[in-house]
Amino acid sequence: MGGQAGANTDPGATAPRPVGVRRVVRGVWRQARHQLIRLWHRVLHARDQVRHQFLIFPDRVTRLRNRLVARAYGARLQTFHHHPPRPLRVPPGYHRPRPLADPPPISIVTPSYNQGRFLEATIRSVLGQGYPRLEYVVQDGGSRDESAAVIERYRDRLAHAESRRDNGQGHAINLGFARAPRGEIMAYLNSDDLLLPGALNYVAAYFAAHPRVDVVYGHRVIVDEDGMEVGRWVLPGHSDRMLAWADYVPQETMFWRRRVWDKVGGAIDESFRFALDWDLLLRFREAGARFVRLPRFLGAFRVHATQKTSADLASAGTPEMARLRRRVHGREVADAEIGPNVLGYLLRHRWHDLLHRLGLASR
Numbered sequence: 001m002g003g004q005a006g007a008n009t010d011p012g013a014t015a016p017r018p019v020g021v022r023r024v025v026r027g028v029w030r031q032a033r034h035q036l037i038r039l040w041h042r043v044l045h046a047r048d049q050v051r052h053q054f055l056i057f058p059d060r061v062t063r064l065r066n067r068l069v070a071r072a073y074g075a076r077l078q079t080f081h082h083h084p085p086r087p088l089r090v091p092p093g094y095h096r097p098r099p100l101a102d103p104p105p106i107s108i109v110t111p112s113y114n115q116g117r118f119l120e121a122t123i124r125s126v127l128g129q130g131y132p133r134l135e136y137v138v139q140d141g142g143s144r145d146e147s148a149a150v151i152e153r154y155r156d157r158l159a160h161a162e163s164r165r166d167n168g169q170g171h172a173i174n175l176g177f178a179r180a181p182r183g184e185i186m187a188y189l190n191s192d193d194l195l196l197p198g199a200l201n202y203v204a205a206y207f208a209a210h211p212r213v214d215v216v217y218g219h220r221v222i223v224d225e226d227g228m229e230v231g232r233w234v235l236p237g238h239s240d241r242m243l244a245w246a247d248y249v250p251q252e253t254m255f256w257r258r259r260v261w262d263k264v265g266g267a268i269d270e271s272f273r274f275a276l277d278w279d280l281l282l283r284f285r286e287a288g289a290r291f292v293r294l295p296r297f298l299g300a301f302r303v304h305a306t307q308k309t310s311a312d313l314a315s316a317g318t319p320e321m322a323r324l325r326r327r328v329h330g331r332e333v334a335d336a337e338i339g340p341n342v343l344g345y346l347l348r349h350r351w352h353d354l355l356h357r358l359g360l361a362s363r
Contacts, residue, residue, distance in 0.1 A: 110191050
């Protein structure tokens, strides 16, 4: 009796699980497994659909990859709308440039075609610099909008202005520079973009203090059709390695010495419609030019519905960029190679952008 009682009260013993509970557990597991299998089949189907779409439209792969990289690393260099529109403000010091004892002459060309809505703001942003030795040319391609009237209002303050048919943006820039032979420092500014106050004086002072530097550029402000700020590109220091894979140099902030311009042929390559600025940068690089990214916002890039950057990317931009990468690397470059080779640059950009937003870097 005592031995049996001890066995019945053994704490290690467990009562058998009721048959009904086991049946319920097995049923729940079968249902869960069935749902997981259905979900997995849906994932595989969606993957196949995505692959099919990318095989039909391979440029979607590039756009998707760029968006994923930008989101993953906080990069803003592949997007143009970072926040709701707000007034464009620059530090007060931008409006008070220090006079230079011997300012070098600067030649700037604005190519334009049917951008009369924005052209006046562009012209005013250049003339409003108050730079004493400015040679400014506006080369219009025979616009049919209000561009002619805008140019006429400022003709007496321009080194040259004309409206005639041309063979595209590159041709217009070359025509303009042919009328602007005196500048030791050169740049072109598209007819929808802007120079920020004090930019010319700042660039001239830097070149004067650094005679071995050939090309400079700065940070970018992004504005909308109404001139309201919608974003900023804060760039890390210059990288020749990055330039071999992608072009993040804000064209409206770029200036170069005439000596390096002459060294690479003294002309824009007119065969490019979209990537002509990247081609010029690569030719500067191949000629041994020294680049510096300046710690200042120098220009504003305007985003709007009809701009060339938006309209021509698919048709002209992608093939031209592939052409330049082929020239640099001596072979066809797969889209999958680009991301890993610009990743370090994007990470440095993220750090500089964070410092800027914290008020610890360029304002």
